[in-house]
Amino acid sequence: MMYWNNEELQKPSENQTNIYLVLVNKQKKIPGNREEKIELVETRNAFNKIIKIEKETLEMFNKLREDLLNENIDIQLENAYRSISKQEELYNEMEEKYWPEYAKKYVAPTGYSEHHTWFALDICINKNWKIICENHDMIVECEIFEKVHKKLANYWFILRYPEWKEDITGYEYEAWHLRYIWDTNIAKEITENWITLEEYWDKLNK
Numbered sequence: 001m002m003y004w005n006n007e008e009l010q011k012p013s014e015n016q017t018n019i020y021l022v023l024v025n026k027q028k029k030i031p032g033n034r035e036e037k038i039e040l041v042e043t044r045n046a047f048n049k050i051i052k053i054e055k056e057t058l059e060m061f062n063k064l065r066e067d068l069l070n071e072n073i074d075i076q077l078e079n080a081y082r083s084i085s086k087q088e089e090l091y092n093e094m095e096e097k098y099w100p101e102y103a104k105k106y107v108a109p110t111g112y113s114e115h116h117t118w119f120a121l122d123i124c125i126n127k128n129w130k131i132i133c134e135n136h137d138m139i140v141e142c143e144i145f146e147k148v149h150k151k152l153a154n155y156w157f158i159l160r161y162p163e164w165k166e167d168i169t170g171y172e173y174e175a176w177h178l179r180y181i182w183d184t185n186i187a188k189e190i191t192e193n194w195i196t197l198e199e200y201w202d203k204l205n206k
Helices: 014-020 055-069 084-097 100-106 142-155 184-192 197-204
Strands: 040-044 050-054 074-079 120-127 130-132 157-161 174-180
Touching: 040 055, 050 055, 050 074, 055 074, 055 142, 055 157, 055 174, 084 100, 120 142, 142 157, 142 174, 142 184, 157 184, 184 197
Parallel strands: none
Antiparallel strands: 040 050, 074 120, 120 130, 120 174, 157 174
């Protein structure tokens, strides 16, 4: 297993730390005027589509992926940043495809999506040369995701929507939704104590 020392990357200022720890959920909207403080890059996802992502988040995802490849687990990006207009389009699509209550339960309202932060990732699995990306197909890959989740904190990621925390996060368990928060100690505290970003945020702001 590979570990990456915090000293490998420049320690951010307090202002930068607040950017990485931004909390967005169904009650808390994405703050404005953040883009100028964030370095973005483009990359291709598992389906060869160009997506945008924060630079350091992508760097650490690639290190996580490299580590998992040593265990014959191939995770790939499905999506990362999602614009306000794209979120609205997705929400409307889910309303039409299923029903309004489904969209309300499973899709964040416009402006309230973690994907607006630039630091949230949805991953998929390349298994036996087949990309597994549908939620109902991924949720049964328990063994694979267990191994993925064990490594997240080493690369400064957390599982954003863990099991049995729906009453706090507002979302059911999503094994594939990762969140980069820069600090490995914070990531380990959240992971090892089985708390959510909301619970950590409350503790931080008491």
